[in-house]
Amino acid sequence: MRYSQLFGKTRKEPPKDAQIASHKLLVQGGFVHQTAAGIYSYLPLGFYVLWKVDAIIRDELARRGVQHMVMPFVHPVSLWKETGRREKMDDILATFDAAHGGEYLLAPTHEETVTDLARTFIESYRDLPVIVNQNQWKYRDELRVSGGLLRTREFLMQDAYSFDKDEEGMSQSFELMSEAYHDIFDRIGLDIIVVRADSGTMGGSNSEEFMVVSDVGEDTVFVCEECNEGINAEAGENDNKCPKCKKALKEKKAIELGHVFQLGTCYAESMGANFNDEDGKSKPLHMGCFGIGISRVIAAIAEASHDDKGIVWPESVAPFNAHIVTIGDSEEVVEMAEDVYDELWDMGIETLLDDRDASAGEKLADADLIGVPHRIVVSAKSIKAGGVEYKSRNSKDAKVVPKEEIMDCITPGVLDEVREILGDNLGI
Numbered sequence: 252m253r254y255s256q257l258f259g260k261t262r263k264e265p266p267k268d269a270q271i272a273s274h275k276l277l278v279q280g281g282f283v284h285q286t287a288a289g290i291y292s293y294l295p296l297g298f299y300v301l302w303k304v305d306a307i308i309r310d311e312l313a314r315r316g317v318q319h320m321v322m323p324f325v326h327p328v329s330l331w332k333e334t335g336r337r338e339k340m341d342d343i344l345a346t347f348d349a350a351h352g353g354e355y356l357l358a359p360t361h362e363e364t365v366t367d368l369a370r371t372f373i374e375s376y377r378d379l380p381v382i383v384n385q386n387q388w389k390y391r392d393e394l395r396v397s398g399g400l401l402r403t404r405e406f407l408m409q410d411a412y413s414f415d416k417d418e419e420g421m422s423q424s425f426e427l428m429s430e431a432y433h434d435i436f437d438r439i440g441l442d443i444i445v446v447r448a449d450s451g452t453m454g455g456s457n458s459e460e461f462m463v464v465s466d467v468g469e470d471t472v473f474v475c476e477e478c479n480e481g482i483n484a485e486a487g488e489n490d491n492k493c494p495k496c497k498k499a500l501k502e503k504k505a506i507e508l509g510h511v512f513q514l515g516t517c518y519a520e521s522m523g524a525n526f527n528d529e530d531g532k533s534k535p536l537h538m539g540c541f542g543i544g545i546s547r548v549i550a551a552i553a554e555a556s557h558d559d560k561g562i563v564w565p566e567s568v569a570p571f572n573a574h575i576v577t578i579g580d581s582e583e584v585v586e587m588a589e590d591v592y593d594e595l596w597d598m599g600i601e602t603l604l605d606d607r608d609a610s611a612g613e614k615l616a617d618a619d620l621i622g623v624p625h626r627i628v629v630s631a632k633s634i635k636a637g638g639v640e641y642k643s644r645n646s647k648d649a650k651v652v653p654k655e656e657i658m659d660c661i662t663p664g665v666l667d668e669v670r671e672i673l674g675d676n677l678g679i
């Protein structure tokens with residue numbers, strides 16, 4: 252991609268209402284644009300990040316046998332009356348009357364829709380267990396929104412639903428998803444704490460929140476600095492000790508990014524989602540639900556990984572792997588930049604080439620703001636010194652390397668990502 256043709260531009264000033272770093276930087280960097288209050292367009296740079304987070308989630312779930320599908324964003328209100336949530340969630344539901352008749356709503360979540368599918372397609376214990384997933388847009392009609400992508404009305408969510416024949420199966424699906432979430436956040440590069448809520452009846456935890464400690468978070472958690480165990484606010488206030496190692500807990504602000512939940516049979520019972528068990532009896536399905544706020548993850552990464560110049564994207568979710576900046580427009584500079592650009596794309600390195608007729612200062616500032624992990628500067632000076640100038644976004648030091656060696660600077664990080672996806676069978 253050539254920066255001169257990129258749809259969406261960096262901005263000098265942050266939005267007036269922006270209070271937090273991720274909001275400022277994602278708008279200034281040209282990643283997102285607010286179309287209406289709490290409703291965002293993802294411009295190409297922002298969409299590439301979204302796409303990569305989405306792909307990591309799909310990969311970790313698919314390798315565990317979770318099946319991907321997509322349910323509608325518009326639901327008939329009648330489905331929501333079956334569970335009583337039409338009334339219960341009234342304050343955040345956006346409903347409308349269709350021109351041809353019928354009342355509909357914009358989905359804030361999908362338990363009703365997936366339970367309707369389950370009662371249609373699951374007949375017998377032989378169909379179980381099953382976990383289905385979608386990465387789908389949601390809408391919550393919140394009165395007030397602020398904080399950029401941290402708190403929006405419309406947002407992209409990964410939401411998976413498990414169906415099992417009994418509590419034991421439900422708890423196994425829960426463990427599988429919880430493990431997947433650890434691996435997902437690991438690959439995304441976020442340092443997660445897990446806050447458990449124990450249920451007396453099931454012997455294990457029936458709900459876990461995946462959170463990242465951040466000063467701009469809206470939740471309060473108590474974290475053990477010894478073993479990183481997280482405790483929710485109520486439990487932490489009662490007994491200021493870590494349940495694992497008995498060390499003192501520290502109060503912190505956190506952003507909730509994911510939630511895994513054992514729902515039991517409540518949805519199946521209210522909607523009549525039953526299956527025939529081995530003993531010939533009809534029984535309600537045991538259900539679990541598992542969600543990650545993908546839009547919010549992007550804000551959390553920008554919060555966790557930035558400096559005063561811009562975002563520092565982790566390799567795994569960066570909009571591009573490499574960013575070439577030309578300084579000057581002499582024939583030798585343009586030729587070398589184009590050579591490196593073609594070669595990197597040929598090697599599978601997604602590369603942005605800043606070919607604009609702009610000052611060196613402006614181009615380098617934009618490169619820092621956008622935060623691509625590997626920066627390559629091509630100038631008359633670098634050519635005279637023997638090649639191109641390489642700098643990693645998270646290091647202060649730049650070095651000049653012959654252009655043939657630029658791949659050696661970039662690939663270790665990129666290859667880690669490829670290995671992650673393909674396993675060790677790659678032989679590299």
Ligand SMILES: [Zn+2]
Binds near residue numbers: 477
């Ligand atoms: Zn501890």
